[in-house]
Structures are given as structure tokens and as C-alpha cells.
Amino acid sequence: MSLDLTQNIRRHGFKRLLLAVSGGLDSICLAHYFIENRDALGIEWLGIAHVHHGLREGTADRDAAFVEAFARKHNVPFFLKKLDGVELKNAEGSLEEKARDARYKALVEVFNETEDPRLRGDDNKDVIVTAHHAGDQAETMYMRLRRGTTLAGLRGIQPLRALDSIGHTCASRCGVTQQASLLIINHQSKFIYRPFLNVTRKELLAYARENNLTWCEDESNADVKFARNKVRHDLLPLLERECPGAKAQLCRIAELADRAYAKVIAKGEAVFDSILVKQDPSTPLRFAQDDTHTITLDKKKLNKILREHADADLSEMFRLWVAEQGFRFPIGFFYGPKEPAHVKIPHRAAYRKRSVAKIGHTIKICEFCTPEEAQKFVSCE
Template sequence: MSLDLLQNIRRHGFKRLLLAVSGGLDSICLVHYFICNKERLGIEWLGIAHVHHGLRVGTADRDAAFVEAFAKAHDIPFFLKKLDGEALKNAEGSLEENARDARYNALQEAAENCNAIVTAHHAGDQAETMYMRLRRGTTLAGLKGIQEVRDNIYRPFLNVTRAELLAYARENNLEWCEDESNSDVKFARNKVRHEFLPQLEKECPGAAMQLCRIALLADKAYAKVMNASESLFAPVLKAEKADADLRQHDLKAGIALDKKKLRKVLLAHESTDLSEMFRLWLSEQGFRFPIGFFYDQKEPAHVKIPVRAAYRKRAIAKNGSTVRICEFESVEAALKFVSCK
């Protein structure tokens, strides 16, 4: 796998990287690969970060000590981030999502002056993500799966299978830690990993790699859709600053659209359904709304802009010649905004 990965990694031109290392097989292969190929990749600085979630007794301390010892043995700067496990358990939402969000926040804190945070997500993780999204229902955006590069997170192993990583580890006599929580099927992803996907693979050999292929194709298609959407909707953006009325509603972010220009675009494509393109375009601007939020078969291009509506912390409102789309600090602020005239 060396030659293919070298070419792919070098094209990004990263110079300073923080490697997220849990101590498991995947991340140990990741850090070993980058250490061995540092000069050939043109990397000037490597750091290792380990996040201790505070959720496992005993083995979590073992993993942290193992990664720290690995970093010292290879003379790599080491950063340990400890989280409040009880707070993660008691927070609203799923423990998996809470832990993931807290982990990435901790990694961002350690990644100051780095080009990217590198994680060891591989083809198996991609297949699991695709399976979970398809099972619950998703859109073209969701079919893209895990992105190789998103914001400052880089995942170079997405096309590498776990079998290939295991072979690499054995070839290089690597040792790693086993996280017992990864086998606990009460967590949704673990159930998919250990039960659903193996059964699918048994019935349809090669299914996991096909899921990865779908993600790759969807990613390419999505880029083309976004290019077309940008050419349609970017010209209707208005350069406006938030007024005092918006600021007092705890506005986090917002954009303004020229209502007449938008109407003209929709009329020019009145026989085409642009509702999903419009929704996806808004998502790329940072304003996510549910599927069908803007759909109305009777409207030009099937796009219906609500006069006033809120979805979670986001709101949309027509005001004179302007359509305002906003993100607020709270659900209450969004509801308050749409209730005002």
C-alpha cells in the first residue's frame, strides 16, 4: 500500500500534522506509517495526540500509557487530553455522539499550528457509515460517506481495509491495544460492525467494498451538483450586515437572499425540481434544513420559501425584498425570531 498512499498524501502538501492515536491496530499502523515515511512525504513536524474519554476503568489508563511510551520511543511530541466521562454519560443524546464530539474538540485544542489532524478511519469504517446511513435513510450528501478531508481532519486510510492494516502490522512487528468497548454491541456502530455487515458480506461477498465505491461515486456527483447549485444561487446573495434587531436575538450566523433575483432564477427553471439542490446549497452555506423543507409541487422549480419558519436553531423569514436565513444560539432564539413581525 506504500506507493499509492505516498502519492495521495503528498498531493495535499501537509507539513505539520497531529496524529490521533488511540493505541488500537488502525492508529498504530497510521503513526508507524507516517513516522517511517516522514521525509518522503515532505512532512516537517509530527505530533501524537491521545484522548482519554474517562469511560473505561483500567484499560483506558493502559492505552494512554502505551501511546505515550510509543511517542517517547520514537521521539515524537505527545499530547494527552482527558475528558469527563461522567459528563459524557449524563449529557443529552447518545454516548457515542457525545464522545465523538468531545474527542474532536479535544484534538482541535491540541492541533494549534498544525495543517491537519490525521485519523485512522479505514475502508471498514466507511462501509459501516454507509450501511448506517442507508438503513436510516439519507440524501446525496449523506451518500458521500466519510470524507477524506473535511475542515482540518484528514483520513488517508479510507481505501485501506482492516485486513491490509493487520498484514502491515504483522510485517512490521507492531504491537497495539485492544479496546474492549469496541466489541460491545449495545453501541449501534459496533452492532453494525460485528453483526449486520458480516451477515451482509456473507450473503453478498464484496458488499462492504461496494459501499465504499458508492461513497466515492456519490462524492464526485455531489461536487458537480454543488458547482451547478453555486452558479444558480450564489448570484442571489445579498451583502448585508446583521442589524440590531437580529443581534438582539442571539444571532450566530446569517445570510440574506434577494427575493426578486431568487424568484427570477426559479421561474427560469420552473419545469425543473430545484428544491433539493437549493436545500443542499444552503447546507453548504452552513444552514441545514430537513428533506422536503422547501418542496412544493405547485411552485416554480418546486421551491417554496416559507414566510416564517424555524427548524431547531435555524430560521428563515421573508422581509420585504429579502429572504433571511439565520442560525441562532438556541432553539428559543430561533422561535422568537420567527414569531416577531
Template sequence: MKPTLIAQLLQTLAPWRSAPAWHIAFSGGLDSTVLLHLLVTLAKTETLPPLNAVHVHHGLQAAADAWPSHCQSVCDSLGVPLRILRVQVQPGASLERAAREARYQAFAEVTGVGEVLFTGQHRDDQAETLLFRLLRGAGVRGVAAMPAQRPLAGGYLVRPLLEVPRVELEAYAQEHPLKWIEDPSNADSRFSRNYLRHKVFPALTQRWPQAVSSLARTAEHLNEAQGLLDELARMDLHAADRPSPFPWLHVPSLALAPLRELSDARQRNALRHWLTPLTRLPDSDHWASWLSLRDAKRDAQPVWRLADGELHRSGERLWWLPATWSEFSDATVSWPDQQNPLELPGNGQLKLMGNALEGPLQVRYRQGGEVIEVPGRGRRDLKRLLNESGLPGFVRGRLPLLYRGEQLLGVPSIAGRWAVPSEGWQLHWMPQSCDQGLS
């Protein structure tokens, strides 16, 4: 015998019953209205975490101005606190995507550590998502569609109705008689998802009555396949996660040699896994840039520019630089008090260790042609010293140089390559994003 909807939900919610709080994304539509009613009903007989509702107001259509008051009325009748969050949707090519990003950003802001946010997507939504992403040419991760749970801020986003068809939600709403909002935009077939819902799926289900459940099941299979690909990626990345020769340079990096030993497909799989938390990934056509970076000459310093930063190759190593990396000032900075660290705008902190120096002192950045006195070696060209050190090119422009007048007094030494100055002092640089410094 098939379990009732409320019994099915109770079983699904079992892993989350010890959470500090439950939030529900409450649009006022059918799905979230049913989910809210189910949760309130469960709370009458079960000990559950505190429940509150969150309504995100996008302000994209006039009809939406009445929805917050409707949601407040529903929540008041059920005894559930409601938060109404107003967001700004950034204009762009896809209004649907921009609204979704604004909505989930708002959800992330209200979800505390260990807390759970529930959304009302159901099995029909899962099937629509799969077909929509297939038509866009998504890979396995994309067509695996919506996971039943995923991290969100310090907590989790959970979709407890993913295995429930919409028709069951409609039946429950009629049985209890619930009132919900019908979004006028849901009937507009100019939006891709609405076109699938109103034009494509009726034709599919007329020919194949089990089309929705079959597509949802396919999404589950693909999700399992993606899990296996993630396991393989973690194995491959473990081999490439070798210590950096510059441990003070705390940016994500990988050794290239272990990746070269893999097939092209496994290289892409490992890099997708590594880059996913760092940047939006390119489509298949743009992965040719990875081959260009990988196969460039050894003395080259190739760069692969991605949506949220750059992947550099230097010293047979891959380095990820976020878009914010270049946001620092290379203006000259005076250092009037050597006893205190010098804050470098956008570039961390510089300390003078050991004996004090006669001033006035300044910190400048490379212009080219700099020469420095190296104990035991005489005057040496700074560029040549940096080449000997193997310091990645993207760091060299940020390397703080200590001057007195026009005399270059010192540079933070690189990985022990240069001797400590004989005068008994040294520079210690802690770049902005680093856990450790460079002396």
C-alpha cells in the same frame, strides 16, 4: 504490481507535504497505530512536516484510563510528541455521536492554520458508514460518506487510508509487530456500528465477497454526485445573491424571486448548500416548513425554526438569524456622555453625530404607540414609518430609540427614507453583528 502500503501512503500525502505541521489522531487502536508507524517510517527517508500525536480521552469506560499511558509508551518508542486531551461527553440519545462531536471539537482546537490532522479510517469504515447512513435515510450528502479531506478549524482533516482495506492494516501490524489497544466497547453489538461490523457485514461478505469494496466504491460515486449538486447550488445561489436593501444589516440573506423560478428539488438543493455552514439541517419530513415559508402571503412574516437559528421571510427576501440573535437586553440605557459611543448590551453601538443635545438622554426600545417628529412631515406614528421603510420585523424590536424624559427625540433613519433632523444631528447605529452601521 500493487504498490506497497508505504508507497501508496506517500503518494496520498503529496498535497500536504508543505503544511506547517502534521498531527495524527492517535487512539492507540489498530488503524491509528499503523498510520503512526507508517508516518514515522516515511520520515526516516523523506522530508516531512513536524509530526505529533493527539490522544483524546473521553472517560466513558474504566478500561480507557490505561490508554493514555499506552499511547505515551508507543509515542516515546517512536520519538513522536504526544498531547493527551481530556474531554467531557455531553449526555444525549446517541453516546456514539456525542463522543464523536467532543473528539472532533478537541481536534479542531489543536489544528492550526494550514496544519493537517490525519485520522486512520480505512475502506471498511467507509463501507460501514455508507450502510449505516443508508439505514438512517440520509440524502446524497450523507451517504457520500466520509470525504478523503475536509476543512478543520484553520487547517484540514485528511483520511489517507480510506482506500486501504482493514486486512492490509492487520497484515502490516503483524509484519512489524505492533501493539495496539482493543477497545472492549467495539465488541458490544448494542452500538449500531458494532452491530453492522459483527452481525451484518459477515453475512454480506459471505454472500457477496466484494461487498465492502463495492460499497466503498458507491460512496465515491455518491461523493462525485454531491460535488455536482454543490456546483448547481452555487450557480443557483449566485442568482439569488442580490444586494440587500439594508446593507448595514449584516446577516446572511437571499433574494426569494430567483429561487421561486427553480424546481422544488433545486430550491431544496440550493438552500441545503446555503444553510449547511449555518445550522444542522432538518430531515426530509420537516422540509414542508420551507414550502409554508415560501408560499405564505406577501404581507406575512413567516419563520422556519431550525436547530441553530431561524429562517425569516421579509420583503421577498430570506434572512438567516442565528440562535444568538435574540440574546440582547431591551432594558433602558442611560447616555451620560454624548461624545463617546454608547454600548448597547448585546445590540452593538450607538453614536450621536453632529450637534450635542441637552440631556439627560436615554435609549429605550419599542413598546408600541410611539410618535416622532419628522422634519417636513410633522408628527408621525413610528409603526407606520417602519412599515413604509420595509425594515424586517425581526430588526424593529432592536431599533434603539433616543429619549429625553418621555419625549422621543430620534430614531436611526432607515435606508435614507427619513430626513436628517433640522437641529443638525443624527443617530448612527452599528448592530452587534454588522460591518456597517445605520444612520
């Protein structure tokens, strides 16, 4: 891997890194790379975390022991987090998604437990690092394109993602379990960082051989009953045979969409930021719980903007801008062809845990702990 990768990592200025290491090829390469280059990268503290999902017998224990031995060999602090596999299997929803969310939550918990008081308050210096690579990006893009996606979805896996504090208070009150969203965190100074998104598996294999690295193979990664594994082993190889270079093109699309998205959001901020009403902490939102995440919009200012752009369709820009404020709604939620600028704000409506309500001269957009609370809020008179 080239010096360009080191320079790209250094520009972020991260000081405390927790490496998520499963024991597979990609994560072992990740761990070795950061350990070997920690001085060049300006790293002050480095740790390795392994999440044992409790879903595999025998080999999962082997993987945990392997990663621990690797960490000890390189004199790096090791942290093991064991999850309740039975709970994961019995909970509703996709096992892949539940395991992923539980894994991120476990990594956040490990990092919070190892926080260095000397660095507290030094924002944006803590980061959880994962080994997602170009193959993972291509798989994600293929899956999103197949099921349908938006401009935001076309960005694929993001190399750097902030962990938001939204949801922390709701989590404690609602008793969120292992499959809780990765939004649950104590503060906003931590990120998920994926520095290998432009590195191919072929390059990882070459790096491992060059440095005499060994790794573990997770047999569940070959089970094509899981959607991503089927894409990885069957569908993407078929596409690559039919259209050589397809995986690289999928990654390229993600890069282009990310640039376009940034421009759309910048324009959305210029258009809509003036409609945000600063919430007075002494006047809590009526009908909502104290820990509800809320933004308030000035209805009159919004209507003025829509009239000024009556010949344009601002619905998708508005939806993306609202999503950047922390509230995701489906395509078409704010679309009204008979409205000025094609943005329709429902009088009262709920979507999952989020709600929109016109109250007096304002528009309240709220995030609740449960869909029931969101529905109850919009049903109030």
C-alpha cells in the same frame, strides 16, 4: 501500503500534522506510517494526541500509557487530553455521538495549544489526522442506508473535512460543554484528514505484522449494545456472507456519490450564487444576536431563477446549496409542488437552531446558539 498513498497525501501539502492515536491497530499503523514517511511527505511538524474519555477503568489508562510510550520511542511529541466521563454519560443523547464530538473538540484544543507562530497565516497547512479505514466507511454507509439518507449522506465519511469557525462565538456565550460540535474552532486553517479510507483492515494487519507493531484492544469495541459495534460484528458480516463483496460495494457507492455531489453543488453555485446579498457590516441583522451566522438572499432574483426553471424541481439542489453555505435543513423543507420550480420559501420558519424569514425584499437564513433563539427570531413581527 503502496507509494500511491504517499503521493496522494503529498498533494495536499500539509505541513503540521496532529495524529489522533487511540492505541488500536488502525491508529498505530497510521502513526507508524507517518513517522516512517515524514520526510517523503514533506512534514515539518508531527505530534501524537490521545484522548482519554474517562469511560473505562483500568484499560483506558493502559491505552494512554501505551500510546505515550510509542510516541517517546519514536521521538514524537505526545499530548494527552482527559475528558469527564461522568459528564459524558449523564448528558442527553447518544453516548457514541457525545464521545465522538468531545473527542474532536479535544483534538482541536490540543492543536490550538501547539500552534507554531512561525507558521501562522500559512492557510491550509495544519491538519488533524485520524485512522478511519475502509471498514469504517462501509459501516457508516450501511447505517445511513438503513435509516435513510440523501445524496450528501451517501458520500459517507469524507477523506478531507474543513473545520469551520462557525459556532465559536456562540460556544463561548452559551457555555458549550464537552459534547459540543466539532465546528468549534478558532480559525479555518485546520482540517480533519482521513488518508486510510481506501485501506482495508486486512491490509492494516499485514502492515502491522510486516513492521512488528503491537497495539491495544479496546474491549468496548466488542460491546454490541452500541449501534456501530452491532453493525461491525453482526450485521455487516451477515451481509458479506450473503453478498460477498458488499463492503467494497458500499465504499464504491460513497465514491460515486461524492463525484455526483460535487457536480450538483457546482451546478447549484452557478444557479444560485447570484442571489447572495453581501452583508454590510455597518448594518447588523435586526432582531439577531451580533454573533449570529447569517446569509441574505435577494428574493426578487430568486423568484426570477425559479420562473426561468419552472419546468424543473430545484428544491433539493437549493437545499444542498444552502447546506454548503452552512445551514442544514431536512428534505422537503424547501419543497412546494405548487410553486415555480418546486421551491417553497417559508415566510417565517425555524428548524432546530436555524431559521428562515422573509424580510422586505430579502430572505434571511440564520444560525443561532439555541433552538429557542431561532424560534424567538421567527416569531418577531
